[in-house]
Amino acid sequence: MRLYNMHNSGNCYKVRLTAHQLGLPLDIVNVDVLAQETRTGTFLAKNPNGRVPLLETDDGRFLPESNAILFYLGENTPLVPEDAFERAQMLQWMFFEQYSHEPYIAVARFWLSIKPGGRDEISESQLAAWHERGHQALGVMEKHLMYTDFFAANRYTLADIALYAYTHAAGDGGFDLAPYEAVRAWLARVEAQPRHITMKA
Amino acid sequence: MRLYNMHNSGNCYKVRLTAHQLGLPLDIVNVDVLAQETRTGTFLAKNPNGRVPLLETDDGRFLPESNAILFYLGENTPLVPEDAFERAQMLQWMFFEQYSHEPYIAVARFWLSIKPGGRDEISESQLAAWHERGHQALGVMEKHLMYTDFFAANRYTLADIALYAYTHAAGDGGFDLAPYEAVRAWLARVEAQPRHITMKA
Incomplete structure (x- = not known):
């Protein structure tokens, strides 16, 4: 492929x-x-x-x-739960990622760290709005991860991969993850999975 | 439930x-x-x-x-394709709906037609930005529907339901669907499905 x-x-x-x-x-x-x-x-x-x-x-x-x-x-690998409700919960967090997380956390990162000169093209109020909504998403994740090690089915699934991608790089968009203790512990759990590779790899 | x-x-x-x-x-x-x-x-x-x-x-x-x-x-009903690639294509359009469509077409509708006084709370430039991105999404749908009757698996699936919900009500957000001939024909095909109900029902 x-x-x-x-x-x-x-x-x-x-x-x-x-x-x-x-x-x-x-x-x-x-x-x-x-x-x-x-x-x-x-x-x-x-x-x-x-x-x-x-x-x-x-x-x-x-x-x-x-x-x-x-x-x-x-699908049909250990990364997707066999149980129908747990599979839907995995998708729930993947839709959450695309709707409530990526448009703020990834977009702030794009303008601050990916696009050359991007910081000068966006307003303070635009950046503040992304940060507000991005922190809301991180807050929802933190609350969930206080009770469970992973997002769905109590094990590492596609939902963790989807949310890890931009969460671990949130600092590039000006997000400080220090207050999110459960999120930081989960990032470490994701990084400890067999055959983990970094974004640069 | x-x-x-x-x-x-x-x-x-x-x-x-x-x-x-x-x-x-x-x-x-x-x-x-x-x-x-x-x-x-x-x-x-x-x-x-x-x-x-x-x-x-x-x-x-x-x-x-x-x-x-x-x-x-x-899942496991005729609304979800049995073929793995077609099932992924259905999900593709459902993620497209939440990322590239809903944040513009549904959000414009919310401020213009759902929230009382909402029109006065948003700027012209904000509305113009939603209209631009919403028309981009409608353009992508139009291009796809010129070649196929439904979004995935060449039959009515969850992808059609997901995209129908806000597309058929796009007028509430100030979108004119007249230029989107294939989209309008598809809306009629969705409405002709057995046991269709309207949003008001």
Whole structure:
């Protein structure tokens, strides 16, 4: 399988981490989002929504959306719970990640640490709004992790991979994780999983 | 099962429509989001993220996130494809809905048509930004529907329900669907499905 990838994108990292932990080799094609390479006609023919990650299967089908790719790779492996309710809880946290977490924590990181000169293009009030909503998401995670070691099924699943990707890099967006003791302990548990790789790997 | 519900929320409507089409009875508990009833201690104990829809199972477990609830209700029914890749494509469009569609199309509708006086609380530039991103999402849908009748597996699935909920009500947020011919034909196909119910039902 082939992954259209931007290396410092947390959404792409999720896919690399999942594939590595499952022992699935990926042919990596790097795409420069900052140079608008996801907006070319060639790329848009593969993903009309113009984003990475994008998975290409061996028979030439395309699958975008990081968490849908995770589900595709992880189904029927230990990374997805067998129980229907627990499987839905895993998806619950993956939808939470895309709706309540990524748009603030990943977006703040993009403008502060990924896009050159990005900090000068955003207002103080915009950054403050991202920080407020991002801290709300971290607060919800902290509350949950005070009672359980992982997000779903009481074990390491795709939900942990999805939430780890941008949470562990939240500092790049100006988030201080010091107050989130349970979140920090969970980050360490994720990093201690067999075959963990870093975003840079 | 019990559904904590706000009747004019598209996210809640998705769940009512899915349950009705599957013949699953739901005990509906209406929650007034505008009166902050999702922010009380009692409600936050059920869903720390303070949102509806929220599903309560017969044995007292809670499941938030509309699209995770849809997956829980729909798994192993005709609303979810049996093929692994098609199931992932269904999820792809459900993640697209929550990331690229709902935050613009549903949010514009909320401020223009749901929250009393909401129009006066938002700026022209904020509304224009929602309209720009919302039209991008509608454009991606239009392009896809020019080649296929439904979003995944070439048949009616949870992805259609998830995207129908706010697309059919996009006019409430100031979106004109006239230019989206394929989208309008798809809306009619969704409405022609057996046991379809409207948001008001």
